[in-house]
Amino acid sequence: MSKIKRYFTKKKEEVAFRLRLRSGMGQGRQLNAAQPYATPSILRRIRAAHVPPLRHQQHDETSAAAANLVLLSMMRKYSWPEAAPRPEREAFKELPCTGGSASMSSTGQQPELACEGVFFRCPELSPEVLPKQVWQLKIKDMLHRQLEHERGLAGCLIIRNCNPVEKADDCRDALVQYLENIIQSPDQEQFSKIRMSNTIFNGRVRYVDGALDVLHAAGFDEVAINGEPFLVWSKAHIELDLNILVETLKHTQSFKLILDRNTKVLQPAQAIPIQLPDDFFRISAKDTIESSQMPIIGAMRESIYSYTLIRIKLPDGLYLQGTFDVKEKVSDIFDFVRSCLTDETLPFDLSGKLNGGDMDKTLYDCKLIPNAVLLLTVPGLDDSLAIGGSLLKAQLQQQKQPF
Incomplete structure (x- = not known):
């Protein structure tokens, strides 16, 4: 079938x-009636009790x-083009950290960006990663x-x-x-x-x-x-x-x-002040500054920043980079780092702009916007081990950005 x-x-x-379940549908209703269509009380209780699965959990067809x-069956009739590979950037050039959208450098050339943009996945439809x-x-x-x-x-x-x-x-x-x-x-x-x-x-x-x-x-x-x-x-x-x-x-x-986290592993020399593409901002930070002639503070920040770029400095000197929504929680960064480690049960901590009790706070509330660098520490990790080997999974080590 x-x-x-x-x-x-x-x-x-x-x-x-x-x-x-219904005892009766009742009489017809007019569109301008005072009450909207009524849902049977038992259905309301069922829906109220439903807890959506966490985003990182495996999708369950019965909950959708x-x-x-x-x-999913329609997709057999629809031909999806193969995903075009995202262009890999060359080594980072030294840039001022403006925290805003990319602008022309003093040489008249477009500055190098920290990443190509913000990308998404739709597992229900295709494995592609697209804007x-x-x-x-x-x-x-x-x-x-x-x-x-x-x-x-x-x-x-x-x-x-x-x-x-x-x-x-x-x-x-x-x-x-x-x-x-x-x-x-x-x-x-x-x-x-x-x-x-x-x-x-x-x-x-x-x-x-x-x-x-x-x-x-x-x-x-x-x-x-x-x-x-x-x-x-x-x-x-x-x-x-x-x-x-x-x-x-x-x-x-x-x-x-x-x-999509758009995960990257950077060499130490590549982790320099960064320039973000316009995709990270709800509106252009540059345009906002020029139009208001005021610093970006308070509620204005919330209206500008949609995503943030987080870099985690590892004990071996490499940097792990990922893209996050500003409304995600600090615990999501820990989950991201844990998923990249060879030993996902390894205890670790992240320091830098974080305090105890921040796990349930948003990245925006912790001021981890529009980018931030956190230091990963592992209790009891031998210095020679930290220098001699990476904590990252082998497939991630192979994706280190060329320098």
Whole structure:
């Protein structure tokens, strides 16, 4: 049985189970009603008790939205180009540490950057490591290609992945109301027609990417009535069971982009003051300074820095480098270092801008932005051992940047 068939079978079983839990769907609701659509109390308790897995843990298909599973089978129809290797930089040149975006050097040449940019992974779709903007374009392109094959499911995923979160939530709520009204009262004409000039429809549904595709899959077609455009529902035009569409709309999740550490091992002479690419900043630090003529302090920093470059100096003199989100915790740096060590159980400490009790603080709160250097120490480590051998895994030692 194909993944798509298994998906539909599982979805129908979920819908049947939820329907058995419900004592009744109640009467139809208007879009401008005071209360949003009600979720059965037992489902609310189930969702409230759910604890999402940590990002570094292995992905569990049972914890992801069922709608995302269908895309794994869709991927067989979509040809992904091979990932282009990221260009390796030459040895670092001595640069002033400005903590801002790259600017022209005094010689008129673009200065060497500490890394090529900020990259992400999307394990659900591909092993590629790409910038966020490239991922967003790829996901949008892939989903739109699937509309002709799975219009209803692809439309639900487009709503969630190709629109701002608040816009997607409002659209989802409106579509769920439209479809549940029809499920409850399929013979009531007031629920089978949507005036396309309606203010609520225009504001919450019509111009949301993927929304009309979901309505078409639910059995709505555009019809002119007295010269005015309407969406009119017909049972004969249903492409996907309405219960499945409702549940998919409610539980579809966006694809998670995981920040790639872009791990590098640097020679001691390469660990000099660094220059960061613009990807590390929400807005250009240079532009902010020029426009305000003020130092970057306080809340202004939070609006500028999105990512930070952390370097860890090892006992053998090498530097381990990784990219982090400023909202990540200090404990994430420890996890990163531990994953790079030959012996992951080796006790170690990191010093420099850190104090006891900082493990649960964010990198922003600890002022480890936009870059920082920490010193790794191992209790009881013999000096000769520290000089004669590296603590890093063999594959990382082979990735030392050429000097």
